Amino acid sequence: MSRYEMDHDRGAKLALLVGAGILAAGAAAFWYRSQQPRPVGPPDSAPGRTSRQSRYGDYAVSGRSVTINRPRAEVYSFWRDFSNLASFMSNVEAVKTEGDLTIWTIAAPAGGSVTVRTRIVSDRENEEIAWRSVEGSDIDTEGKVMFRDAPADRGTEVEAVIAYVPPAGRLGQAIAKLFWTEPRVQGRHELKRLKMLMETGEVTTSRNRKSD
């Protein structure tokens, strides 16, 4: 073994030891810090769904914002035609309208599906669409999507918020998966696909073949 390799080897062992020590100390400090109560001041400007504590009773609430480089009226109209939603919401199989009700067919694990029946409770052109589930819906849910002009002609800020009562049990878990249980993930997927579709005319994919 050359001098160089010996030095290298000894350096590596020392580095491992030091590294382990630093990790242990860090973990202890982190644990201690996490046990301390956080001071709570007056309410801040952030949306409630970004709060560290749940504030919504029975409802699980999640949401996500995205800025779309298209005019507000165009984005609003696209969303308002609910039959468009299936083109970027991966779990939604179909959306149809029956009178003043909207019937959502949502894919469930193991090939099944659930039906969510909602009624529009607020529709302000180019500003807001809100809906709430009605009697006979498989899931108790409400949601709204808001449209605002982004600053300096950057397009439209779209903010979507969904609340639902998580049902108990295994079925509940399956249903929860259909909704934005991981808001940062699911919400981003749907809204980014909407953004892709509106900005580029297509939903981006790295699939190399249509059948992939």
Added chain:
Amino acid sequence: MRALTFHGTHDVRVDTVPDPQIVNPRDAVIEVTATAICGSDLHLYDGVIPGVMQGDILGHEFMGRVVETGPDSTLKKDQRVVVPFTISCGKCFHCMKQQYSACDNSNPAEKQDLTEPLYGEALSGLFGYSHLTGGYPGGQAEYVRVPYSDIGPIVIPDGPSDEEVLFLSDILPTGWMAAENCDIEEGDTVAVWGCGPVGLFAVQSALLMGAHQVIAIDHYPNRLDLARRLGAKVIDYNQTHVLEALREMTGGIGPDAVIDAVGMESHGFYPDNVMDTVKQKIGFGADRGHVLREAIMAVRKGGRVSMPGVYGGFLDKFPTGAFMEKGLQWRTGQTHVQKYTHDLLKRIQEGEIDTTFLISHRLPLEEAPRGYQNFHSNQDDWTKVVLTPGT
């Protein structure tokens, strides 16, 4: 088709895989006529970039002939094109600002799950460069599906050979942007760490942009010689104290701008590098940053730090103090290739830039694994490998 695929650290193979198709309206399919192995492919080869899966087709420097177009592509069959390694939609906020590598839309939504926690925001899609950047099949293949083909590929007129224009796909614009990020002024000294392809193009670009002198740093004699022939002064770090030499070669001031064209796998036996190597080997997601630290120490007060070298994770012992107290500027990023291709093509056509000096080896695609192995292990002789499919 045949394609170079990833099977594990230091294990790449040429396999038969399904041909690509038009999937989206703006797609085109390109038959590859020339493709190259990039220094950054070696980070994949070494297994230090997360999110590379078995069977992934590598390669992001390629050009070829258009064989099929989607209804919204602006390309025409049989056109000869060079394809930027960055995939960009051309319509989002970032593309409108020519920040093509920050494109919002070219990284598929479901591929962004890893990038957002790791980087805060997803990057643009890149060809053949892990699932963090979209999981797009790469260009070391006979055919490539090119998304947003109306924005990326540049059509090459008759005249220049494939080898003269191939590097428009990545390393030439990358070296150019590295020099541009130095904001070169009259009388400036620019120091460049790493005489790989990007470092050498950065040397060439900095001189074209009017740098008073460019100092290139490496330890491979052949690579230093290439830099010298481009007009740079050179430092071999195995025989010279880099910091001291840079100060003495700049009248005691230090270089006005520094370029880290090495990235996350710094060579050299220095204490910080040994620590970084250990962390990288045991999977801490750590970058090896000896060059970056040294560059920040070397640059003059108020100077500029340009970092085209690829990093992927985290770096500690970062000289925050030197950085703040000296009031430095730091500019980096994956290259906004589409911003530079037209201007650089013109410079190639006018004979102002030659890129072929770099090519040391030409291999058929079938021998690509040998190319990787040598580009990795014989870096002095193997400066750039160009692969030709179908031969």
